[in-house]
Amino acid sequence: MTIVEQPLGVQLAESCIPVLETERLVLRAPRIEDIPAVAALANNHKIAEMTANLPYPYRLSDARAFVETLAQTPDAATFALFLKNEGEQALVGMCGFGRRPPEPVHEIGYWIGEPFWGRGIATEAMRAVIDYVFSETDIDLLAGAARVVNPGSRRVLEKCAFQWSGVGLCRVRALSASVPVDRFQLERRTWASLRAWGSTAMPMQRARAH
Numbered sequence: 001m002t003i004v005e006q007p008l009g010v011q012l013a014e015s016c017i018p019v020l021e022t023e024r025l026v027l028r029a030p031r032i033e034d035i036p037a038v039a040a041l042a043n044n045h046k047i048a049e050m051t052a053n054l055p056y057p058y059r060l061s062d063a064r065a066f067v068e069t070l071a072q073t074p075d076a077a078t079f080a081l082f083l084k085n086e087g088e089q090a091l092v093g094m095c096g097f098g099r100r101p102p103e104p105v106h107e108i109g110y111w112i113g114e115p116f117w118g119r120g121i122a123t124e125a126m127r128a129v130i131d132y133v134f135s136e137t138d139i140d141l142l143a144g145a146a147r148v149v150n151p152g153s154r155r156v157l158e159k160c161a162f163q164w165s166g167v168g169l170c171r172v173r174a175l176s177a178s179v180p181v182d183r184f185q186l187e188r189r190t191w192a193s194l195r196a197w198g199s200t201a202m203p204m205q206r207a208r209a210h
Ligand SMILES: CC(C)(COP(=O)(O)OP(=O)(O)OC[C@H]1O[C@@H](n2cnc3c(N)ncnc32)[C@H](O)[C@@H]1OP(=O)(O)O)[C@@H](O)C(=O)NCCC(=O)NCCS
Pocket: 046, 047, 048, 050, 051, 110, 111, 112, 113, 116, 117, 118, 119, 120, 121, 122, 123, 124, 145, 146, 147, 150, 151, 152, 153, 155, 156
């Protein structure tokens, strides 16, 4: 994950969070000009039924309200995701982290537009957000949740090193109902250990070098 320097003159909400860059993605604060693309991708019951807060149908006015009321603080950030090689306006999804008082723990969230599923985008984006949280903030614990009927999301959390911590119920706005979820957690010290592990050579490579 690379943190890109912000140009002078970015909007206030944007200036609170950096632009992150991965191999294939740019992650930045959602802007007014993203509203049509956000509405087009998010207006999907398959996404709404798996997330807590997205309405369905998802209208332009919902996208506008979402972008205009975002609270970007050092403690909470939302990133719009763009594929680098598919044109400047190629929004592919949304992700972020934040804390919903009185909950003590920061939670991550994400959705990817259906045409872009199955390409590793959620995993790549969430790894960048996790690296950002643990390297640039003092947050020590991240939580995530996936509906028990959402193995794809569960897999994303596992690929990001989250560990299962229990079950619970989560209110889904689009269903006007609470549904069972699996809960997951990732501690800073686990993340730090995995990052250090990744930088050591595999034993076979080390043996060959001698
Ligand atoms: C879940 C979601 C974020 C995944 O996005 P994505 O970019 O396709 O995810 P990735 O490609 O990074 O990883 C998906 C993983 O789940 C696996 N997967 C997908 N569907 C699966 C299924 N039905 N059963 C088992 N595994 C499944 C994929 O094979 C992949 O794992 P792998 O790399 O080990 O093969 C996306 O489908 C989405 O936005 N869904 C609707 C909203 C949502 O669920 N948000 C999360 C709320 S908790």
